[in-house]
Amino acid sequence: MGKLFDGLRKAVHAKLTPEQAAIPKTVKGQASALLREEKKRGEAGAVKRVAERLGIKPDSVYRYLSGKRKNPPKHIAQKLENEVRASAKPRLQKKVIQEAKNAPVRMSARAKIGYSNSASGRTTPDGRMRNIAETLPPAYATPLWQALEDGDEQEAMRIIRKYLQTEYIQEGGGNNAYTEINFTDIDRMDFNI
Template sequence: MHGLEGEVKKRWQPQIRAKAKKKAVTTGGIVVSTRARFGFTAAAGTTDDARIRDITQALPPEFADQLFTARDQGAGEDQLRQIAADGLAQMYFRANNSRAHGLGVEFTDVERLDIEL
């Protein structure tokens, strides 16, 4: 039975992952949970010193789509981290771009990064 179980699981998992991915990029988005160093730049050259923060934030489907598309196209860690940083900047630090307009976010020294679909 172990052989059959392995074959079923091998075929089942890709289907589950594909459905979860489709939901994430169309309606559900993703949740990013991270512990990393965040620093900021704002208008007129002002800055805020970087510090370690623990952040858990839902990101809308367009960021899930960007991450999956970039990964599928062979993007490196730096490019994927930048997409996550852009999403966190927009949704967490700028409250979906409703405040802190022009605030740039630096996302470095990642200690932990988890993504949930």
């Protein structure tokens, strides 16, 4: 999962009580939780599937499980935590998502943003890093949460782009109808239900 889904999952967990949102704190505990999740799909190849989810080798997973390696690189530790969070308490997460579908969602992001305009031929050769804070109305939030449930991050990104293009750039259909937004290189993406 990318930063978009990680941000959505964090928003879901923020709505849970501390007891409901609790995940294992140690690397060994988090690796064990992921392994249990993968074993539900079958014992054979479970460690390999955990390794693929984390983008590491199976040998590293074994070291985390045995406790021989307690401090993975920061990006691996974050990925491990995000993967555990994504698979923890699925029924509670689903309930929060269902409730969130009918409410606006606050989005805060830092990404490279540029544009192209088919009418004038103008374009930004390189987008620039910008901070955006917007509230997506239910018309956009509902399909965004559905994309999370479906595991379709490309669809979720398409929804965010459509919102930014229609409501942020074109201001609900204003005179920028030919402008298309380029939204890439996401540095940070946070959501608040």
